[in-house]
Amino acid sequence: MSGGSEVDKLIDLMAKLPGLGPVSARRAVLTLIRKKTRLMRPLAKAMAEVEATVRECAICGNITVHTYCDICRNPKRNQSLVCVVESVADLWAMERSGAFKGRYFVLGGVLSALDGVTPESLRVPLLVSQVVEGDVSEVILALNATIDGQTTAHYIAEQLAGDQVRLTSLAQGVPIGGELNYLDDGTITTALNARKAF
Amino acid sequence: MSGGSEVDKLIDLMAKLPGLGPVSARRAVLTLIRKKTRLMRPLAKAMAEVEATVRECAICGNITVHTYCDICRNPKRNQSLVCVVESVADLWAMERSGAFKGRYFVLGGVLSALDGVTPESLRVPLLVSQVVEGDVSEVILALNATIDGQTTAHYIAEQLAGDQVRLTSLAQGVPIGGELNYLDDGTITTALNARKAF
Numbered sequence: 001m002s003g004g005s006e007v008d009k010l011i012d013l014m015a016k017l018p019g020l021g022p023v024s025a026r027r028a029v030l031t032l033i034r035k036k037t038r039l040m041r042p043l044a045k046a047m048a049e050v051e052a053t054v055r056e057c058a059i060c061g062n063i064t065v066h067t068y069c070d071i072c073r074n075p076k077r078n079q080s081l082v083c084v085v086e087s088v089a090d091l092w093a094m095e096r097s098g099a100f101k102g103r104y105f106v107l108g109g110v111l112s113a114l115d116g117v118t119p120e121s122l123r124v125p126l127l128v129s130q131v132v133e134g135d136v137s138e139v140i141l142a143l144n145a146t147i148d149g150q151t152t153a154h155y156i157a158e159q160l161a162g163d164q165v166r167l168t169s170l171a172q173g174v175p176i177g178g179e180l181n182y183l184d185d186g187t188i189t190t191a192l193n194a195r196k197a198f
Numbered sequence: 199m200s201g202g203s204e205v206d207k208l209i210d211l212m213a214k215l216p217g218l219g220p221v222s223a224r225r226a227v228l229t230l231i232r233k234k235t236r237l238m239r240p241l242a243k244a245m246a247e248v249e250a251t252v253r254e255c256a257i258c259g260n261i262t263v264h265t266y267c268d269i270c271r272n273p274k275r276n277q278s279l280v281c282v283v284e285s286v287a288d289l290w291a292m293e294r295s296g297a298f299k300g301r302y303f304v305l306g307g308v309l310s311a312l313d314g315v316t317p318e319s320l321r322v323p324l325l326v327s328q329v330v331e332g333d334v335s336e337v338i339l340a341l342n343a344t345i346d347g348q349t350t351a352h353y354i355a356e357q358l359a360g361d362q363v364r365l366t367s368l369a370q371g372v373p374i375g376g377e378l379n380y381l382d383d384g385t386i387t388t389a390l391n392a393r394k395a396f
Contacts, residue, residue, distance in 0.1 A: 007248055027217060043245060
């Protein structure tokens with residue numbers, strides 16, 4: 001149908017990206033071909049460059065082009081404050097808020113019996129050894145408020161139970177701008193039970 | 199914020215693709231980094247390959263890796279039947295229907311006073327010379343049913359008025375599966391005026 005198997009192959013690969021299906025992948029590839037020098041060439045180059053240089057930070061699992069990521073190497077960040085997140089996307093979300101000045105630990109997923117995700121595949125042992133051996137004063141469990149996320153938080157809490165480290169988790173309640181009318185029962189129940197003096 | 203300027207650059211470039219914004223570009227890049235060997239490497243390679251090999255068919259303007267595209271080189275297609283389309287995307291849409299066995303002519307846009315698109319930038323002279331010099335029996339104007347599309351169709355019809363070539367356009371009316379209740383007034387008026395014996 002298209003201009004040769006090369007184009008079809010590119011469409012198939014583009015369609016594997018999240019947010020793109022076969023139709024939008026076709027549209028994206030036609031745009032790329034129309035903007036060959038301005039978009040396709042730099043994009044192919046940037047992709048090859050990232051593929052060759054980006055790796056996991058040896059401490060926290062964030063993506064970086066060095067051995068250690070910008071956050072772990074930053075002397076202005078409190079390295080004794082560790083925020084445990086599920087993914088790099090969650091780390092970026094925390095960073096966008098600008099509210100956290102410690103460092104991170106990226107689990108790389110959450111425990112899931114259905115998907116066969118075990119504690120070992122989640123780098124939990126590495127987190128435990130960092131807490132035991134390092135100078136960590138507080139571990140903040142910033143895992144998603146899903147069943148799997150909370151199961152993982154409880155598992156990590158168990159693993160760190162013997163240590164003197166302070167364990168905290170993000171507060172749960174009504175999100176900023178949230179309207180009670182549109183919130184689920186669980187959130188309202190949690191917010192009511194955790195109510196505080198006004 | 200991310201794992202270095204390389205990653206930020208890749209996100210910026212990805213966000214320029216149609217269908218992807220800054221948020222979905224971030225998500226796509228994280229997926230690429232997670233699937234480095236399975237997705238990012240082949241995608242960068244496919245993109246570089248398409249960038250280096252794909253060009254416009256010298257006859258019709260379709261994309262191809264040869265001098266002439268598969269359709270123009272196909273002896274089974276009726277080369278005297280020319281379907282004029284706005285873009286390669288429209289050509290692909292026509293091909294998906296499987297209803298057309300002639301060849302195409304891709305204009306590369308439609309006339310637009312607002313966007314400064316003139317007949318010269320649309321390859322209309324090339325179409326006229328193909329019709330005048332070649333063995334073309336019919337030109338089908340398969341342009342979009344928009345103001346600009348129809349203006350362009352009328353302009354092309356004027357340019358070809360002196361020739362003996364048969365000029366046709368796609369039928370307009372109720373689309374297959376269309377419900378009258380959801381159709382615009384213009385479509386209903388057109389379909390009523392063009393009604394035929396049942």
